[in-house]
Amino acid sequence: MHVYADNAATTAMSQVAIDAMLPYFSEIYGNPSSLHSVGQRAKEALDAARATVAQCLGCEPREIVFTSGGSEADNQAIRSAAIYGAKKGKKHIISTAFEHHAVLHTLQRLEKEGFEVTYLDVRHNHNITAQQVKEAIRPDTCLVTTMYANNEIGSILPIAEIGKVCKEAGVLFHTDAVQAAGHLHIDVKAQNIDMLSLSAHKFHGPKGVGALYVRRGIPLVNIIDGGAQERGKRAGTENLAGICGMAAALKDACDHMDENMPKVAAMRDRLIEGLSKIPHSALNGDPHNRLPGNVSFCFEGIEGESLLLLLDMKGVAASSGSACTSGSLDPSHVLLAIGRVHDVAHGSLRLSLSEYNTDEEVDHILTVVPEVVSYLRSISPVWRDLQTGKREYIL
Numbered sequence: 596m597h598v599y600a601d602n603a604a605t606t607a608m609s610q611v612a613i614d615a616m617l618p619y620f621s622e623i624y625g626n627p628s629s630l631h632s633v634g635q636r637a638k639e640a641l642d643a644a645r646a647t648v649a650q651c652l653g654c655e656p657r658e659i660v661f662t663s664g665g666s667e668a669d670n671q672a673i674r675s676a677a678i679y680g681a682k683k684g685k686k687h688i689i690s691t692a693f694e695h696h697a698v699l700h701t702l703q704r705l706e707k708e709g710f711e712v713t714y715l716d717v718r719h720n721h722n723i724t725a726q727q728v729k730e731a732i733r734p735d736t737c738l739v740t741t742m743y744a745n746n747e748i749g750s751i752l753p754i755a756e757i758g759k760v761c762k763e764a765g766v767l768f769h770t771d772a773v774q775a776a777g778h779l780h781i782d783v784k785a786q787n788i789d790m791l792s793l794s795a796h797k798f799h800g801p802k803g804v805g806a807l808y809v810r811r812g813i814p815l816v817n818i819i820d821g822g823a824q825e826r827g828k829r830a831g832t833e834n835l836a837g838i839c840g841m842a843a844a845l846k847d848a849c850d851h852m853d854e855n856m857p858k859v860a861a862m863r864d865r866l867i868e869g870l871s872k873i874p875h876s877a878l879n880g881d882p883h884n885r886l887p888g889n890v891s892f893c894f895e896g897i898e899g900e901s902l903l904l905l906l907d908m909k910g911v912a913a914s915s916g917s918a919c920t921s922g923s924l925d926p927s928h929v930l931l932a933i934g935r936v937h938d939v940a941h942g943s944l945r946l947s948l949s950e951y952n953t954d955e956e957v958d959h960i961l962t963v964v965p966e967v968v969s970y971l972r973s974i975s976p977v978w979r980d981l982q983t984g985k986r987e988y989i990l
């Protein structure tokens with residue numbers, strides 16, 4: 596049996612999205628900027644895709660800028676707010692300690708450029724509260740940027756409450772909603788979100804395309820300079836096939852959210868219940884406000900990398916953290932941020948589900964994970980030390 600349980604890293608494309616893309620490779624191949632009718636057909640498709648994405652988020656089409664993905668959208672949103680803030684003498688930014696690297700590394704670069712960043716503590720409930728944001732806001736704060744939901748541990752942040760706090764304080768609010776778009780109900784106006792990033796390949800759309808919602812009136816700076824595409828805010832001939840695939844995938848995900856969410860959450864809950872029975876294990880992430888597809892655990896006395904390789908041999912594709920950190924030996928910054936010590940953070944497993952997974956696949960995971968954990972512990976010197984009392988259990 597082959598089980599793909601790494602949907603937080605990327606998803607398989609839906610047939611709906613594939614079908615929506617195909618005409619733009621050979622039939623409707625014009626450049627949307629061309630004045631002739633071939634180009635104008637492409638322009639119409641671009642406009643329609645923009646309207647679809649806007650409708651799914653509850654904003655106006657002109658508030659959507661298409662990008663090359665979530666990372667670019669995060670970079671553009673944060674840099675724009677920082678530059679805008681600096682012009683008014685405001686150089687303080689609030690974020691969290693468990694952001695995606697697209698946000699964290701952008702913030703680290705801004706710190707080198709003289710900005711000050713407050714990273715909110717995420718140890719309590721593996722989440723933050725709007726009160727923490729409120730207390731961190733200063734007269735010189737120009738931006739609050741918090742993810743909508745965490746890609747490694749699944750915590751869903753209190754976005755509407757944070758939006759309200761930011762609005763009352765007159766501070767811009769950006770959210771990296773890459774894990775939320777297509778999976779959770781988003782309404783940027785009701786939630787007082789000023790800027791929001793999303794990425795198509797996390798909701799069964801194509802890779803290499805995303806979008807940034809920017810509330811009307813907020814000035815954007817360009818990351819890519821060149822032609823006047825995207826109202827002059829993002830140069831380069833549009834990835835029309837990708838954009839149309841993304842719009843179709845997002846609409847499909849939003850149209851079926853109310854049936855998919857409970858189905859996926861039921862599989863998640865069965866996995867969490869089953870894996871919690873493994874001794875000396877701990878669930879990572881907010882147990883209550885949690886992405887429907889996220890299961891994240893730490894198992895004491897094992898190495899996450901070995902666990903992943905053995906699971907792969909048994910047909911289960913999973914992750915030990917974010918795809919971006921895999922391959923490096925440093926434990927995930929997210930697991931360290933929620934307070935896991937290095938040794939424990941190394942023994943992590945993330946299973947991320949989608950509506951394409953089945954109950955039979957969940958059964959398979961529930962059989963093989965305990966087997967593999969037991970085997971790895973049986974050959975682990977660390978586990979022997981724990982069992983003989985040379986070392987103290989942490990979990």
Ligand SMILES: *Cc1c(COP(=O)(O)O)cnc(C)c1O
Binds near residue numbers: 604663745797803
């Ligand atoms: C995947 C991901 C990104 C990056 O999106 P890309 O489209 O791959 O650039 C950013 N933030 C979060 C939370 C993600 O999960």
